[in-house]
Amino acid sequence: NLGLAKKDYDEILLPVFCSLLNTHTRGNSVYFIHMMGSHVQYANRYPEVWDFYKEDDYASFPENQRKILSAYDNSIRYNDSVVFSLIEMAKAKESIVLYFPDHGQDIFQTDPLYCGHARNFDNQSYEIGTSIPFLIYCTASYREKFPEIYNTLVSMNDQPFNTSDFIPFLLQTCNLTVSE
Secondary structure, eight states, X not given: OOOOOTTSOXXXXXXXXXXXXXXXXXXXXXXXXXXXXXXXXXXXXXXXXXXXXXXXXGTTSOHHHHHHHHHHHHHHHHHHHHHHHHHHHHTTSSOEEEEOOSOOEEESSSOTTOEEEOOTTOHHHHHHHHOOOOEEEEOHHHHHHOHHHXXXXXXXXXXXXXGGGHHHHHHHHTTOOOOO
């Protein structure tokens, strides 16, 4: 627990991750980084300097959606930059980086007045909330050491993945075994 507050931005995790990478030099390590990401109140999820998209950029959308859509896109842009920074740090190691959000957001897709977590009672909203991106990045040294695993991952591109299969997937991609 880093003692983070809701007002802290995800970039606060970058020096912590860098320190972990530099201090753990022996054996295998797995790091789980939980980011705030792009949750509702999107304008609170990125620093003011990341306010790139403006309401005017969404003139083709209903007026009630413009501010939220611009803030959401800014939060995604910021989140992507943090993930990119994590990947850049991992490149120096034999690493695999897995990234996936905890859920999707229904952003006026099922109702012109609704923005937030997917609604279980609405099948389309539920599908939006559970269909999330899953990014896998393998460093050059990982690809060189584990070409079969890497080629398997590449062959699975664009295939659906259920996060309930995450632990077996993690064990396989990290070339780990479970002893009884």
